[in-house]
Amino acid sequence: MVTVTLTVNGETRTAIVGGETTLLRMLRDNLNLTGSKLGCDVGDCGACTVIVDGKPVNSCLMLAAQAEGRDVETIEGLASMDRVHPIQKAFEECASLQCGFCGPGVIMSAKALLDEIPNPTIPQIRDALGGNLCRCTGYVKMIEAILLASRNMRGEAVQSIR
Amino acid sequence: MDKKPKVAEKDSSVESVLKDPGILRESVASPLVTYPIEVVVPKARQQTPAVGQRATRLDGRLHGLGQTSYIDDMTFPGMLYAKIKRAGVASARIKSIDTSEAEAMPGVMAVLTGKDVPNNAFGPSLKDQPVLALERVFHAGDPVVAVAAVSEQIASEACEKIKIDYELFTPVLDPLESLKLETPGVHAPSANIYQKKFIKKGDIEKGFAMSDHIVESQYRTQMVEHVPLEPHATIAMWDANGRVTIYSTLGRITLGRADIASTLGIPISRIRLVATIVGGNFGGKNEITTEPVLALLSKKTGRPVKSVFTRPDEFIASTTRHPLIMDYKTGVTKDGRIQARKIRLVLDGGAYCSWSETTLSKACILSAGPYNIENIYAEAYVVYTNKTMTGAMRGFGAPQVCFAYESHMDEIATLLKMDPLELRLMNVFHEGSISPTGQKLQSVVVKESLLRAAEKFGWKGKGSGTSGGKLLPKDIIDATTVRV
Amino acid sequence: MRAFELFSAKDSRDAVALLAKHSITSKVKVIAGGTDLLADLKFSAHSPNVVVDISRAQELKSILVTDDGLRIGSLVTHSQIMRSPVIQEMFPALVDAAHTIGAVQTRNLGTLGGNLVTAVPSMDSGPTLMALEAIVSIEGTEGRREVPLTDFFLGPRKTVLKADEILAEIIIPKQNLGKPTHFLKFGLRKGQALALVNSAASFWVDWDKHTFVAPRIGLGAVAPKVIRATQAEAFLEGRKITPEVMAEAGLIAATDAKPISDFRASAGYRKNLVAVLTKRALEGAYALAQAKR
Numbered sequence: 031m032v033t034v035t036l037t038v039n040g041e042t043r044t045a046i047v048g049g050e051t052t053l054l055r056m057l058r059d060n061l062n063l064t065g066s067k068l069g070c071d072v073g074d075c076g077a078c079t080v081i082v083d084g085k086p087v088n089s090c091l092m093l094a095a096q097a098e099g100r101d102v103e104t105i106e107g108l109a110s111m112d113r114v115h116p117i118q119k120a121f122e123e124c125a126s127l128q129c130g131f132c133g134p135g136v137i138m139s140a141k142a143l144l145d146e147i148p149n150p151t152i153p154q155i156r157d158a159l160g161g162n163l164c165r166c167t168g169y170v171k172m173i174e175a176i177l178l179a180s181r182n183m184r185g186e187a188v189q190s191i192r
Numbered sequence: 193m194d195k196k197p198k199v200a201e202k203d204s205s206v207e208s209v210l211k212d213p214g215i216l217r218e219s220v221a222s223p224l225v226t227y228p229i230e231v232v233v234p235k236a237r238q239q240t241p242a243v244g245q246r247a248t249r250l251d252g253r254l255h256g257l258g259q260t261s262y263i264d265d266m267t268f269p270g271m272l273y274a275k276i277k278r279a280g281v282a283s284a285r286i287k288s289i290d291t292s293e294a295e296a297m298p299g300v301m302a303v304l305t306g307k308d309v310p311n312n313a314f315g316p317s318l319k320d321q322p323v324l325a326l327e328r329v330f331h332a333g334d335p336v337v338a339v340a341a342v343s344e345q346i347a348s349e350a351c352e353k354i355k356i357d358y359e360l361f362t363p364v365l366d367p368l369e370s371l372k373l374e375t376p377g378v379h380a381p382s383a384n385i386y387q388k389k390f391i392k393k394g395d396i397e398k399g400f401a402m403s404d405h406i407v408e409s410q411y412r413t414q415m416v417e418h419v420p421l422e423p424h425a426t427i428a429m430w431d432a433n434g435r436v437t438i439y440s441t442l443g444r445i446t447l448g449r450a451d452i453a454s455t456l457g458i459p460i461s462r463i464r465l466v467a468t469i470v471g472g473n474f475g476g477k478n479e480i481t482t483e484p485v486l487a488l489l490s491k492k493t494g495r496p497v498k499s500v501f502t503r504p505d506e507f508i509a510s511t512t513r514h515p516l517i518m519d520y521k522t523g524v525t526k527d528g529r530i531q532a533r534k535i536r537l538v539l540d541g542g543a544y545c546s547w548s549e550t551t552l553s554k555a556c557i558l559s560a561g562p563y564n565i566e567n568i569y570a571e572a573y574v575v576y577t578n579k580t581m582t583g584a585m586r587g588f589g590a591p592q593v594c595f596a597y598e599s600h601m602d603e604i605a606t607l608l609k610m611d612p613l614e615l616r617l618m619n620v621f622h623e624g625s626i627s628p629t630g631q632k633l634q635s636v637v638v639k640e641s642l643l644r645a646a647e648k649f650g651w652k653g654k655g656s657g658t659s660g661g662k663l664l665p666k667d668i669i670d671a672t673t674v675r676v
Numbered sequence: 677m678r679a680f681e682l683f684s685a686k687d688s689r690d691a692v693a694l695l696a697k698h699s700i701t702s703k704v705k706v707i708a709g710g711t712d713l714l715a716d717l718k719f720s721a722h723s724p725n726v727v728v729d730i731s732r733a734q735e736l737k738s739i740l741v742t743d744d745g746l747r748i749g750s751l752v753t754h755s756q757i758m759r760s761p762v763i764q765e766m767f768p769a770l771v772d773a774a775h776t777i778g779a780v781q782t783r784n785l786g787t788l789g790g791n792l793v794t795a796v797p798s799m800d801s802g803p804t805l806m807a808l809e810a811i812v813s814i815e816g817t818e819g820r821r822e823v824p825l826t827d828f829f830l831g832p833r834k835t836v837l838k839a840d841e842i843l844a845e846i847i848i849p850k851q852n853l854g855k856p857t858h859f860l861k862f863g864l865r866k867g868q869a870l871a872l873v874n875s876a877a878s879f880w881v882d883w884d885k886h887t888f889v890a891p892r893i894g895l896g897a898v899a900p901k902v903i904r905a906t907q908a909e910a911f912l913e914g915r916k917i918t919p920e921v922m923a924e925a926g927l928i929a930a931t932d933a934k935p936i937s938d939f940r941a942s943a944g945y946r947k948n949l950v951a952v953l954t955k956r957a958l959e960g961a962y963a964l965a966q967a968k969r
Binding site: 066067069072104108122123127129130131132137164 | 254255259261420502
């Protein structure tokens with residue numbers, strides 16, 4: 031067993047897990063953050079995407095112990111009591127999600143993209159979503175939502191929510 | 193405000209509390225759920241009709257927040273995890289099952305085989321599927337043993353310790369082989385052809401006689417897996433009144449209740465089936481899978497039991513789209529009017545019937561295409577093979593035959609050196625057309641749609657937009673008949 | 677996934693010591709980015725008892741130009757390769773190759789060293805490094821040893837690494853710094869796709885004679901390991917640079933390749949791809965040479 035202490039959505043969290051426990055399982059089972067989903071467990075579908083030290087990763091391919099001391103952002107950390115994140119709002123307005131299962135992963139990939147490139151082109155958006163599979167929507171409305179969110183975020187000069 | 197609040201973990205040990213009593217004063221927030229309480233009122237549905245208005249989906253907000261509770265997100269106190277050991281062989285007789293090592297493992301709470309199932313047969317139409325395979329295995333995804341343990345990891349390891357002795361048989365893999373009477377029955381003594389359908393309209397021999405050209409082609413489509421992002425998931429638990437509550441990704445819950453009632457041998461009124469927000473169905477979650485097994489495991493252990501398919505399970509143990517082998521023979525006059533169409537469909541029905549009857553029916557009824565044809569003969573068969581179960585998937589047989597009859601129309605157009613759009617406009621249904629099964633059709637706008645689409649795409653005529661490929665006949669039967 | 681004991685190494689020396697200690701008594705695997713190892717272990721029957729995590733070894737994460745050449749630490753991720761100004765300037769082909777790997781999420785975790793050590797013949801980083809005559813620096817209990825990349829791979833998923841060794845650095849020799857190189861991958865999708873064929877071409881240009889100098893071609897997914905198209909290279913050396921020569925070299929490279937037929941493609945189709953991709957890789961390298969002139 032290993033003790034893992036890390037920052038999740040701005041808070042220090044600790045859990046005691048088996049060495050083989052992935053970051054995804056620790057988030058879901060130990061920390062009750064079930065927003066990140068298990069779709070394939072082998073890094074193909076991207077439903078488990080979280081942001082670690084500013085970079086989007088497949089949390090199913092990272093051991094929990096490898097996240098020791100790191101800064102992790104999950105879907106649960108985007109909204110606040112006052113408002114949803116502009117990306118979440120844009121996804122809502124553009125009806126970008128249907129069953130919703132791929133949603134958290136896609137939104138985290140989108141956030142990582144907009145954090146780095148506030149004004150992305152459509153090819154850049156496609157590249158950023160290349161690791162997120164969706165079986166329902168066909169991705170078009172997600173791309174629209176990301177373009178909308180990027181406009182809103184630049185217009186409002188939004189600071190990071192947390 | 194303290195930017196990084198320390199959060200007390202719910203399993204803080206007594207030792208750590210004694211060492212640092214400050215923990216008791218910290219907020220236990222696991223998870224920190226945020227509720228932007230801003231009610232969104234859709235702009236639609238005021239005084240004017242909703243059509244043409246923007247409206248937000250009811251579930252959109254929760255999806256975006258990651259707060260939608262799918263079944264794998266749910267836990268119940270004392271919940272166990274179940275894993276299913278699957279056959280891994282295509283066709284076999286089960287000689288023996290030894291679960292002793294698995295049962296002895298610490299953390300394993302119950303192990304079930306087919307003999308523990310009151311009525312070990314179910315299915316949406318033919319009841320040919322076992323809950324847990326007992327004597328025979330019909331495809332590699334067949335569930336054979338179920339294990340419930342305190343963790344998923346222990347349940348998996350227990351499955352590896354189960355020893356099953358198989359007598360292997362030669363599997364039937366080719367549906368055309370399965371069609372032959374001399375091929376051994378997959379579900380012997382039942383025949384391999386487990387359902388057929390025939391549609392006869394007019395007289396095709398007369399129709400062919402009136403044709404200037406006869407075109408024959410064969411088309412094949414492949415097996416497709418739905419790959420819903422959310423794998424199949426189920427949680428079962430009982431109450432002291434003898435009622436079982438099952439949370440399931442299952443789409444057809446009334447049918448599910450009936451199947452669960454019959455397999456468990458209990459009245460349907462004792463079954464409460466809760467269908468939740470599902471992460472994609474597409475037809476693949478239309479029938480029960482592990483629900484009866486989990487109910488039995490829960491009854492045996494007295495605790496809630498959860499089971500989630502792995503992604504490999506989704507491919508080998510859940511239903512798929514029927515592959516079809518479609519033979520088309522069409523007679524046309526030299527100006528492109530279809531006189532007769534003869535069709536044979538062979539559906540690869542996989543290991544179990546599942547939704548094959550509906551698929552067969554739809555495929556057969558739609559096989560001639562949306563065209564006015566006086567003389568039609570369509571015969572359709574679905575056969576057993578020792579492959580993954582084929583069942584419902586968006587379209588139920590329609591997409592496969594559509595590929596066939598539309599490809600066929602293109603090939604006819606190429607042969608006649610006609611514009612493929614012209615060929616269709618000449619033959620397509622119009623208001624009041626009679627379908628192959630005698631239905632008088634209304635609100636038919638196919639012609640108008642084709643013409644409008646042609647305008648939008650800039651279709652300029654004769655072979656426009658196609659690869660302009662030549663018809664390369666593999667066999668020329670005679671001057672007027674071509675097999676492609 | 678089956679349980680295993682996890683040991684986190686502080687640095688490469690610690691990692692080697694842990695491997696030396698545990699590989700005597702246990703089945704041991706090394707984890708860096710985890711994108712190959714964990715994907716493999718999730719549904720696998722064979723599992724290790726011990727996993728040594730080397731992902732914290734900071735000294736294996738640098739990209740440096742030294743007197744020996746360009747030294748890339750084995751823990752450099754594919755994303756870091758794509759963002760490195762040095763690599764963008766000197767070897768855009770390495771940036772291209774990294775970009776074809778998986779998706780953003782896997783590129784942020786997956787390492788160059790891991791890609792080489794997993795040693796699948798369809799690896800995307802190997803061919804370009806082969807064409808650049810890269811050398812790998814291996815760290816063991818006795819210290820470092822260097823092996824040319826051409827000798828590093830033994831077969832599918834097999835390298836010369838011993839149980840107590842880790843891949844530490846990848847070195848592109850000084851004489852090849854800035855050598856015009858182009859890489860092309862053909863997969864069944866634009867992203868998250870396994871290569872059907874990979875081709876990388878690298879050469880200097882003698883501008884007086886307008887001929888190929890030191891042409892090198894690396895091919896992937898067409899043999900049990902990444903290979904050099906030696907016959908095609910011999911054909912090109914000293915020959916005049918023309919489109920016809922490049923096309924001819926492509927055809928010869930197709931004979932250097934020994935692909936198999938599998939459910940993704942037939943051997944014949946792959947050979948055809950080798951010919952076309954090699955020709956285009958040569959054209960791409962030439963365009964780069966002209967631009968740099």
